[in-house]
Amino acid sequence: MAVEPFLKPYNYYFLKKQAAILAQTHRTVNAKSTIQAVQAQIFDKVKATLSELSEEEMTLVMGITEINDEQRILDRYLQRMKERVIPFKRPSDTGIKKAFPKTKKLTIPDWERLDLADYSFFAWNDPGQQSKFILYTVNNKLQGIQGQLSTEIKKGICTICHGESSVALFTVKGKANKDGHYKTKGNYICYNSDECNQKMQTFEHFMDFVTIVKEK
Ligand SMILES: [Zn+2]
Known part of the structure; x- marks a missing residue:
C-alpha cells in the first residue's frame, strides 16, 4: 500500500x-x-x-x-x-487579497516557479514598500501578516526558526492608543524567508511569533 x-x-x-x-x-x-x-x-x-x-x-x-x-x-x-512532504497549499489570488485586506499594491508570488514542499509558511519581501508579507494556514484557513521590514540586516537569532541567521527587524503596527499613537511590535526574523523555512525544525516558534504579533 x-x-x-x-x-x-x-x-x-x-x-x-x-x-x-x-x-x-x-x-x-x-x-x-x-x-x-x-x-x-x-x-x-x-x-x-x-x-x-x-x-x-x-x-x-x-x-x-x-x-x-x-x-x-x-x-x-x-x-x-x-516525496512524503505535504506541500504548502497554493492559495488563490482572492485568498491572498483577503489575507491582506489593507494592502492595495500586492505582488502575487509566481507559484509555478516554486516547490511548495519547501515551505511551512510562505513569505516574500516587497523592497519597494520595505514590507514583508507572510502567509500561513491554521486549521486550513489562510492567514496573512504584513509588516515593515528594516533594510538593516545583521547577524542574529531569528524569532521564527530560532536559527542563527541574517536577520532584520520586522514590525507590525498594532492598535492605536487613545492619544492616536500606534503600538508597534518588533521581532528580528530572517530577512530571507526561504532560508528561514529551511532552518525551521518545528512550527512552534512560528506560532509563538504569530501570537505576539497578533496580540491586541
Ligand atoms: Zn528564520
Missing part, C-alpha cells in the same frame, strides 16, 4: 539535519561505540519529535538509521522523505 504524504516541510528539514549529523559522524569518527551512541541519540530524538506518526510512517522515517558514510545513501533517504 502506498503511503500518503505525511511529513510537514519543517519535519523534513528536521530529518535532513539529523541525517547530516549522522553522515558526518560516520565520516569523521572511527570508534564504533561513538557512532552507535550518536545513532541511538538520533533515533530517540526522531521518535520523540515525530511521535504522532503511524507505525508504518515511523518505519519509513527510521530508514535514517541506515545512513552511513556514503553520500548516495544519504541522498536517497532525503529524496524518499521529500
Whole structure:
C-alpha cells in the first residue's frame, strides 16, 4: 500500500539535519561505540519529535538509521522523505487579497516557479514598500501578516526558526492608543524567508511569533 504524504516541510528539514549529523559522524569518527551512541541519540530524538506518526510512517522515517558514510545513501533517504512532504497549499489570488485586506499594491508570488514542499509558511519581501508579507494556514484557513521590514540586516537569532541567521527587524503596527499613537511590535526574523523555512525544525516558534504579533 502506498503511503500518503505525511511529513510537514519543517519535519523534513528536521530529518535532513539529523541525517547530516549522522553522515558526518560516520565520516569523521572511527570508534564504533561513538557512532552507535550518536545513532541511538538520533533515533530517540526522531521518535520523540515525530511521535504522532503511524507505525508504518515511523518505519519509513527510521530508514535514517541506515545512513552511513556514503553520500548516495544519504541522498536517497532525503529524496524518499521529500516525496512524503505535504506541500504548502497554493492559495488563490482572492485568498491572498483577503489575507491582506489593507494592502492595495500586492505582488502575487509566481507559484509555478516554486516547490511548495519547501515551505511551512510562505513569505516574500516587497523592497519597494520595505514590507514583508507572510502567509500561513491554521486549521486550513489562510492567514496573512504584513509588516515593515528594516533594510538593516545583521547577524542574529531569528524569532521564527530560532536559527542563527541574517536577520532584520520586522514590525507590525498594532492598535492605536487613545492619544492616536500606534503600538508597534518588533521581532528580528530572517530577512530571507526561504532560508528561514529551511532552518525551521518545528512550527512552534512560528506560532509563538504569530501570537505576539497578533496580540491586541
Ligand atoms: Zn528564520
